[in-house]
Every structure is written in C-alpha cells, then in structure tokens.
Amino acid sequence: MKIDEEILMAYADGELDTAARTTVEAALLEDPALAARVAAHRTLREQMRSAFASELDEPVPSQLLAAARGEPKITVARLDDARKRVHADPRTNWSWPQWSAMAASVVFGVVIGQFTLRAPADDFYSSESGAIVAAGQLDHALTAALANDGSDHVNIGISFRDRAGVYCRSFARLGEVSVTGLACRDGNTWRVDILERGATQAEMGPGFRTAGSMVSPAVAAVIAARAEGDMLDRDAELAARERGWQ
Amino acid sequence: MSSPSTQMRDEVVALLPRLRRFARTLTRDRSDADDVVQIAVERALVRHDQWRPGSRLDSWLFGIVRNAWIDEVRARSRRSAVFAPEEAGEHIGNPATDEDFDMRAIRNALFELPEEQRCVVSLVLIEGLSYQEAADALEIPIGTVTSRLARGRATLQTQLAQELAP
Numbered sequence: 001m002k003i004d005e006e007i008l009m010a011y012a013d014g015e016l017d018t019a020a021r022t023t024v025e026a027a028l029l030e031d032p033a034l035a036a037r038v039a040a041h042r043t044l045r046e047q048m049r050s051a052f053a054s055e056l057d058e059p060v061p062s063q064l065l066a067a068a069r070g071e072p073k074i075t076v077a078r079l080d081d082a083r084k085r086v087h088a089d090p091r092t093n094w095s096w097p098q099w100s101a102m103a104a105s106v107v108f109g110v111v112i113g114q115f116t117l118r119a120p121a122d123d124f125y126s127s128e129s130g131a132i133v134a135a136g137q138l139d140h141a142l143t144a145a146l147a148n149d150g151s152d153h154v155n156i157g158i159s160f161r162d163r164a165g166v167y168c169r170s171f172a173r174l175g176e177v178s179v180t181g182l183a184c185r186d187g188n189t190w191r192v193d194i195l196e197r198g199a200t201q202a203e204m205g206p207g208f209r210t211a212g213s214m215v216s217p218a219v220a221a222v223i224a225a226r227a228e229g230d231m232l233d234r235d236a237e238l239a240a241r242e243r244g245w246q
Numbered sequence: 247m248s249s250p251s252t253q254m255r256d257e258v259v260a261l262l263p264r265l266r267r268f269a270r271t272l273t274r275d276r277s278d279a280d281d282v283v284q285i286a287v288e289r290a291l292v293r294h295d296q297w298r299p300g301s302r303l304d305s306w307l308f309g310i311v312r313n314a315w316i317d318e319v320r321a322r323s324r325r326s327a328v329f330a331p332e333e334a335g336e337h338i339g340n341p342a343t344d345e346d347f348d349m350r351a352i353r354n355a356l357f358e359l360p361e362e363q364r365c366v367v368s369l370v371l372i373e374g375l376s377y378q379e380a381a382d383a384l385e386i387p388i389g390t391v392t393s394r395l396a397r398g399r400a401t402l403q404t405q406l407a408q409e410l411a412p
Contacts, residue, residue, distance in 0.1 A: 006396050013370065015377050044402060048371040051352035055267035061280055064266070067287045068258040070249070149276075234277060 003027050008034060012041035061148055062155070124154075124173065125192060134183050134190035142169055142183055142190045143245065146237050158223060159232040159240070167245045168193075168226065170219055182219050185245045194219055250294035257303055258287060264373060268308055271368040272315050274357050285314040301382075305375055309383035312365060351409040355402050363398030366391055371399075 003024060010016050011024045028035045126135040134142055141154035147169075148155065157170040157180075168184040183190040232240060265286065269279035290297075290310050297306050356364060369380040370391070377395070381388040 005400070006392055009396055009399060010377070010392065013377070040403060041399065044399060044406075045371045047348075047352050047406070048356065048367070051349045051356075052267055052271065052372050055270060056263045058263070058266070060262045060266065064262055064280060064283055064287065065259060067284050068262060068291070069255055070291060148280075 003034065005037070008037050009041050012038045012045070063148070125195075132192040132195070133186075134192055138171065138173065138183075138192075139190055142171065144241070146234060146241075147232075159237050160223065160227040161229065161232075162226045163228045165228075167240055168223075170223060180219055182222055188244075194222060248295065250291050254294060254297075254303075255291070258290065258307070261304055261307060262287075264304065265307055265311055268368055268373055269311050269315065271356060271372065272312060272361070272365060273319065278315075278319055282311055282315045282319050285318055286311040289314065302375075302379060304373070305379045305383040308369060308373065308375070309385065312384060348410050352406060355405040355409070358405070359398050359401060363394045363401070366394040367398040367402070370395055 007016070007020070007024060011021060016024065024034075028038065124134070124136055124138040125132050133139075137153050141156060145154070145156045147157060147159055153173065155172045157172060159167065159169045162168055162184065166184050166186075168182055169190075170180065170182050173179040173181075179195055181192055181195040183192045185191075262283065265283045266279055269282045269286075270276065273279045273282055286307065290307055297303060356367060359367065365384065366380055369375045369383060370377065375383065377388050377391045381391045384391070
C-alpha cells in the first residue's frame with residue numbers, strides 16, 4: 001500500500017480499517033516525517049474544533065426554538081402585517097391617547113414590582129422626572145444590539161422611526177418574568193413608553209421559553225400607530241447605530 | 247400527514263447550536279446562517295418521515311441545512327461574494343491575546359476555502375462526522391469527501407503555517 005497524504009489523513013481521522021491501520025503504523029515507526037504529518041492533521045482538527053467552540057455557547061434565537069418546537073411563528077414579522085391586523089381588529093384599533101393611559105397603568109405595575117421586589121439587583125430602568133428611562137443592560141442593548149441578535153438578557157425585536165423621525169425599538173426582556181416594551185430615543189437616553197409584563201415561567205409551564213422577539217399585540221398596536229415607513233433592516237440599523245440613533 | 251414526535255422535536259432543539267455553527271461556516275454570515283437553519287428545521291419537520299430511524303439525526307439535518315443554503319439563501323446572501331475576514335473582537339473578547347489572534351486566523355482560513363471544501367472540512371473536522379456520514383449528508387461519493395477534505399486541509403495547513411504564532 002502506498003502511503004499518500006489521503007491515507008495519512010484518513011489514519012489521523014480514525015477512518016482506516018485494521019489492516020490499513022497496521023500498515024500505516026509500521027510505516028510511521030520507520031519514518032518520523034510521516035508521523036509528523038499525522039500529528040499535523042490531528043492538530044488541525046483540534047484547532048478547528050476550538051476555533052469554532054464558542055458558537056455552541058451562544059443563545060439560540062427564539063424563532064429557531066419556536067420553529068423546532070412547532071410553535072406559531074413570532075407575532076409580528078412585518079409592520080404592514082401588523083397594521084392590517086390592527087385595522088382588521090377594532091378592539092386593538094385604539095387611538096394613541098387611550099393607549100398612553102393604559103400603558104401608564106401597565107408601567108406603574110411593572111415598575112413598582114421591579115423596584116420593590118428586586119430593587120438592588122435590577123438595573124434595567126431608572127426614573128427621571130416622571131419618565132421611565134432605560135438603564136444598564138436595557139440601555140446597552142437598545143444602543144448597541146441589532147434586532148434578534150440573541151442575547152442572554154434583552155432581545156431587540158423591531159426598530160423603526162416614528163412620524164417625527166425619532167428612532168424607537170421594541171424589546172423583550174427574558175427571564176423568570178418576561179417583559180416586553182417599546183423605547184424611543186430621547187436625547188442621549190431611551191425613554192421607555194410601554195412596558196408589559198408577560199407570563200412567568202411558572203405560568204407558561206416547563207419547557208416553554210419566552211419568545212425573545214415576541215411583540216405583544218399591545219406593543220404591536222402602538223408600533224402600527226406610530227411607525228412611519230418600514231421597520232429598519234440590518235443595514236439601516238447599523239447606520240442608525242453609527243449615528244447614535246439621532 | 248403525521249406530525250413529528252415530541253422526542254424528535256426535542257432532539258432537533260438540542261441540535262440547534264450545532265446546526266447554527268455548521269450554517270455559520272457555510273454562509274459566513276450570522277443572519278444568513280439563522281435563516282438557513284430556520285428553513286432547514288421547517289423542512290425537516292415537514293419531511294420528518296424521511297429520516298431513517300437508527301441513522302444519525304444530525305447528519306440528516308446537516309444535509310438539509312446545506313440544501314436550504316443552496317436552494318434558498320445563497321442567491322440573496324447578505325455576505326458579498328468576496329469574503330471579508332472577521333475583525334478583531336467580533337467573536338472573541340478584547341483585548342486580543344495571541345490565542346485570540348490564532349483563533350481568528352483559523353476561522354478566517356476556513357472561511358476563505360472554496361465552499362465545497364469548507365463544507366466537508368466543517369462536517370468532518372468541526373462536527374465530527376465520519377467520511378461516510380459526510381458523504382451521506384451531502385449526497386456525494388465518499389471519494390469526493392476524501393479528496394475535498396485533503397485539498398481543504400492542505401490549504402489550511404499552508405495558510406496557518408504562515409499566520410499562527412509559533
């Protein structure tokens with residue numbers, strides 16, 4: 001048997017049958033250069049595995065989990081669809097002032113919960129002259145993350161500009177209690193206009209993970225009412241991020 | 247039409263990180279990779295009865311991922327035809343150490359291989375498929391797997407010999 005590179009490679013990969021393996025091993029004992037080639041093949045395998053190990057630790061986007069589990073697709077894929085749904089369903093076709101009042105009560109409940117139940121640990125929101133402003137990890141995600149990029153804590157769902165040209169982004173905070181919301185750029189901060197508490201893990205039952213890019217019907221309705229034009233695609237998000245969302 | 251078993255769905259969920267990794271090496275773009283995996287998972291669950299029990303589910307899914315890339319996503323890929331190497335810190339934290347530098351050089355060397363070789367190298371060296379499993383997944387003869395793997399490896403070794411810290 002001629003010991004060529006493909007044979008050495010197959011030997012290093014454990015692909016040879018016993019007879020061929022024996023032949024190669026006899027040759028390796030006699031020729032250190034061949035042994036070095038085998039070692040190089042094994043080294044390359046190790047290098048490849050370790051260079052691509054980090055991918056396995058990344059959180060899997062919720063859409064993919066939903067697809068694998070056969071769950072319904074994420075509520076809002078495109079703003080046009082959201083608009084159609086909103087207009088088709090009179091219950092959600094509220095004007096913004098009504099929404100604002102409702103949203104305020106939702107915000108109240110959530111924020112009280114956050115600040116009283118887990119105040120010191122929570123650094124997602126701060127309160128500035130009556131408004132809720134994104135802080136900490138939420139502020140960071142809103143400023144730096146692209147939509148549906150997969151994050152441990154906060155997922156950005158949809159980015160768009162409102163009628164005044166202000167950038168707004170929907171977000172979902174994953175955890176024991178899911179929270180979805182909408183934040184709009186206000187100077188150098190993100191003003192949180194809506195916060196909606198979702199179901200808890202316990203309420204959803206075991207094995208169910210909150211859809212990270214989930215936009216609740218309530219948030220979708222507000223987006224549909226406020227958005228001017230389409231949602232930002234990845235390039236538009238990159239450009240907006242470059243300009244500091246101004 | 248029957249629906250896939252819960253057990254199969256659970257196994258697909260467990261394989262998602264590896265499917266994403268394989269798709270990443272194929273597409274060289276995070277968003278494209280997730281599009282490809284999404285399409286592949288949907289296809290696989292529709293055609294779940296085409297999987298032969300007893301064979302490796304991962305090999306079968308890798309093949310579907312690769313076909314989804316070729317049929318549906320490659321033509322509208324976000325990544326331009328000319329590959330732009332990953333920047334420092336894109337996947338590996340800063341500050342860059344020698345080891346981070348090496349990891350990036352290894353990743354970029356794989357990304358620069360021709361697609362056919364990259365695909366085989368990824369399945370065999372990264373995902374750990376045997377030559378026969380890779381041949382089945384890609385529906386090509388085992389000899390083709392061997393020759394693509396040998397060529398890919400030779401290029402990688404030459405490339406990395408120049409770039410890696412001694």
